[in-house]
Amino acid sequence: MRVWVTRAEPGAARTAAALTALGHQPIVAPVLEVRDLTPAVPDAWAALAFTSANAVAAFARRQSPRTVPCFAVGDATADAARAAGYPDVRSAAGDGRDLAALIVATRPAGPILWPCAAETAFDLATAVGETGPVLPLPVYETVPTVGAPPPGFDAVLVHSPRAARVIAGKLTPDAPAGRLVCAISPAAARPLEGLGFAEVRIADRPDEAALLARLGKALPPV
DSSP: OEEEEOSOTTHHHHHHHHHHHTTOEEEEOOSEEEEEOOOOOOSOOSEEEESOHHHHHHHHTTOOOOOSOEEESSHHHHHHHHHTTOSOEEEOSSOHHHHHHHHHHHOOSSOEEEEEESSOSSOHHHHHGGGOOEEEEEEEEEEEOOSOOOTTOSEEEEOOHHHHHHHHHHOOTTTTTTOEEEESSHHHHGGGTTSOOSEEEEOSSSSHHHHHHTTOSOOOOO
16 A cells, blocks of 8 residues: 555654565655744653653754663653663553553652653653652654555555644545545544545554554555
């Protein structure tokens, strides 16, 4: 299948490589661009929580100490934290709710700093509650890219609700016909439901391996 890769770089390149290995033809045309922010960083914290690899990269560019423990939402984010030099990383291997549960079960001895996007799909601070406190620190933002969707795609991969909203705004009314959506979560699928796609599939788990598995076979031609 010709698969439209909509996620921002550098993740788009990794997704394209995985698609090629699976025998698909990636069409890399990100709908979002990542830009670093420069917020004031608190003086001290007992642990870090990361909900994306983009947050790891943006925060690591600003902070050199790597001694505190880290909690990561999933294995890919945990790998990014380890690659950035954090020696003590625990993965929730799931979604935001799983990460909150891991933090509550571990009960860090002090505030948890949460480097995150300016717009988040999940409120980790509220989910953790009084076990925290979790201190949100927006370290990057995503802004829509300019340009129309690529022609000739058979399927589109959706990695976030924000990307889905941007995709929906870029599509012409007849563009979804006969095409497949594969979304990483129900929230990421929701903005594209009811637009006329032939099928909307949702990953069994909120990670890329499960997302790519949902591509399965191509849809019959219309």
